[in-house]
């Protein structure tokens with residue numbers, strides 16, 4: 001079997017807060033004098049049996065309380081980049097949730113500074129490129145999202161884009177039309193979680209009202225043939241996260257994952273890890289899961305090439321990385 005960890009790839013759907021391993025959570029809690037509502041590492045890890053998205057989010061936000069200082073965010077990012085580099089990741093477009101950190105008393109500038117320092121380490125140590133995508137937490141008030149956009153406006157040129165995440169059902173993209181319009185004025189790329197648990201109408205809204213350039217998850221698009229055709233025709237990429245979908249029961253089991261149907265419909269699908277600490281695997285594990293679904297080496301290389309094409313890297317970087325994927329496929 002080919003080693004999929006050597007396949008060059010981009011990670012486009014990665015919440016940095018979702019890379020917080022229990023060991024680091026307890027280390028940061030001790031460093032910052034924060035008390036976690038769990039007895040120890042084993043107790044925390046034992047609670048990773050999620051029934052749905054919301055049951056995960058409750059635990060996720062509790063753990064995020066340990067992240068307080070610039071150094072915490074740098075340490076978190078570097079720990080992720082070490083894992084990503086070992087999995088063949090060459091380019092990362094990283095989500096972060098400033099509204100949640102603000103509720104813990106951490107200003108957005110502290111988060112950005114800490115994560116940017118992590119990217120600097122990743123560039124120097126691993127040659128990894130990429131940038132930050134500021135995410136709107138959709139179950140917080142819209143006014144909070146509007147305030148966040150104005151808070152980051154002076155630094156918009158330092159960011160890649162805006163995203164939309166957290167609890168999906170009941171918080172349709174239409175709520176954030178004004179926020180995304182403002183983000184576009186600031187020159188930010190636009191992506192949004194849609195069609196993870198909610199129906200295809202949420203994906204249509206993200207496309208038509210938020211003018212997103214990629215859809216995060218988007219797996220429920222298989223329920224709407226017109227939407228599938230639209231995504232394929234306009235080459236709107238989906239950032240698919242197979243192990244996340246299984247762990248949050250968005251699909252009943254891996255074998256029932258709709259990735260094959262998306263690919264057969266001509267959709268530009270990419271493979272990503274979402275919140276890897278919580279969902280049973282980093283991106284290499286997700287590629288291995290896809291291989292177990294019957295995708296062969298050439299198809300896996302195409303999925304990696306898709307991740308590079310779907311990224312916001314510049315043309316020269318994309319060409320370099322695509323050439324690396326082709327070289328890998330030729331020698332595989």
Ligand SMILES: [Zn+2]
Nearest residue numbers: 015165193274
């Ligand atoms: Zn996500």
